[in-house]
Amino acid sequence: MSTSCGSDGTDRSASDDDAKSGSVSPTDDGASDSGFVHPSDSLQGKIATLRSSIIYRIPYVHGTLPIGPNEEIKLYYGEQDNAHCIDLARPTEERLNRLEEACQPATFGRNQKDVLDETYRKAGKMDLSHFSTNFDPSHAGILKLVQDELLQKGNGKLTMELYKLNVTVRKGSFFKPRKDTPRGDKSFGTLVMVFPAPHEGGRFVLSKAGDEWSVDAASEIFDSDGAPRIVYIAFYGDVTHEVCEVTSGHRVTLTWNIYADSPGLADDPPIPRDMLDYDAVPKEALAALLADERLLPEGGYLAFGLRYDYPLSDLHYASTRHLKGGDAMIMRACEALGVEVSMRVLYGAASHSDLRDVLGARSDAYFMSSSRINTKSGQLDHLSEHFGYGPDVIRDAGSEPLKEYEADEAIWVTPSYTFLNRVEDTFSAYFDPSEGSHLLQIYTLY
Structure with missing residues (x-):
């Protein structure tokens, strides 16, 4: 079914039959x-x-990655004399609140400039220069999956570069529809990974050429037994995407830019x-x-x-x-x-x-x-x-x-x-x- 956010970022749909885990058709x-x-x-x-x-396949790939019982996904952030660490595999409310406080208001690209406009995007962000992590999605096979599905058997080579951390919290956080700004001739797409921090709302909606799909990561970050998972969404750079309103909890994502090899x-x-x-x-x-x-x-x-x-x-x-x-x-x-x-x-x-x-x-x-x-x-x-x-x-x-x-x-x-x-x-x-x-x-x- 077609799913979209309202003009204020609110989610207009309660279910989604079009975007199944890992579906590419x-x-x-x-x-x-x-x-x-x-x-x-x-x-x-x-x-x-x-x-x-x-x-022509749908312009994105989506699925989940299980997190092992002893696996830790460490995120280090903060200043030299006030550094912190959070385990994104099993984050606590206290540490999520601290991470939220360390973030800056999220900007977005417009006419080659970073713009702050909370009527268009309301979220927290942290630039790469202010955090580091031990998590590498290429080790989990994500890069090969993206290459196989989005390149459609092409013989090009893709690389990924960690870009930023986003934290959308509680009622009122959202991101209206936009396309990513290409960062050079090699720009190919974007990978977003949603970590198992409990939240409600925040549906990720993608659209292209009149078609629309959505991913409800909030319902997928834990399996039926309550074990934590990572939800990933990789999509072409020309795909319009938006984040519907987060109504409770913390939605924590890391974003990678995807580049095609030199031509x-x-x-x-x-x-x-x-x-x-x-x-x-x-x-x-x-x-x-x-x-x-x-x-x-x-x-x-x-x-x-x-x-x-x-x-x-x-x-x-x-x-x-x-x-x-x-x-x-x-x-x-x-x-x-x-x-x-x-x-x-x-x-x-x-x-x-x-x-x-x-x-x-x-x-x-x-x-x-x-x-x-x-x-x-x-x-x-x-x-x-x-x-x-x-x-x-x-x-x-x-x-x-x-x-x-x-x-x-x-x-x-x-x-x-x-x-x-x-x-x-x-x-x-x-x-x-x-x-x-x-x-x-x-x-x-x-």
Whole structure:
């Protein structure tokens, strides 16, 4: 069921059937053909087959870790002359209160600045410079699980970096919906671990592309016998998330930033056998489509709208190591067939009014760029100035030719998620409505 917090952070649901421990399952990519089934040997049928072969899973992984009867999870914090220690495996009320007192009001990132606004986020936090812990989630196999599920058999490598401690306490603590600010081109996602401090409320709600899931960690931090457990939630960096109101107790979390390995290394490891098998269906579907003589007889592009957001300021150096899930599957299928692949940002008249002079009111034609154009620098009076000399232009296959430009035709295999995929400055938020529809796409030259 759909679950969300109210505008004041209150939990609007008492149960959750959509987020089970460790559940990760494919979801529809929203690219169906309105229920019409094309013959499998038709061109549209082959496009539909390729589209349906691309697997998009839910954008997070969630589960629990048991804590052994003699296991201790030590957290050390405080100043040199006033240091304290708490065992997060079995925290006492007294020590939780002391930890709460040591925390500072939690801020959040907005326009590259840390902002304190308790109408948006009300919680306590402690930066990494003020605490240390003996707990390493990679030793518990979490990193491998995240890599297997969120990379979807990708051959990239993930690393984690401890970021901060959060304590949300008693009635009134919450965090309204937001996306994490990417911390460099390698940013991939976030891991949140909820420790067994008794509390009520604090449901963790995630949403992406109109879908919504939630994790009620308060009901999972102890098993049926009362033994303590850690609840973990790892998710892509472009997933919107919020914490509903904590109504009692202490909700204690540690957060790790997840990074993808450096792209474009000369000594990339060979692709594993199971990944090759995993990609066999989209590879075969793409090969069948490319072999069809009816496909773009005058030449053009196959266009794949990317499902996820990426903090890339320059697309020249983008590779499969940057891509997530089904997006990476598309890229690997193209590369396996030796098809030329490039990633582009689209600029259209529908989102940029200063392009209407050259594109008219058309929503089926776009200028392409290999990097994000800074429209706020003051160097351009109109975006059309950037595309004044020999631009790359595409239009939807079968649409009317443009009057001003020679435009290549493009067939969209997966839709352009118009307001989901944007290229932003490396250290800005993924989603900034003032930037317009800067779309990150893959184009396959036919």
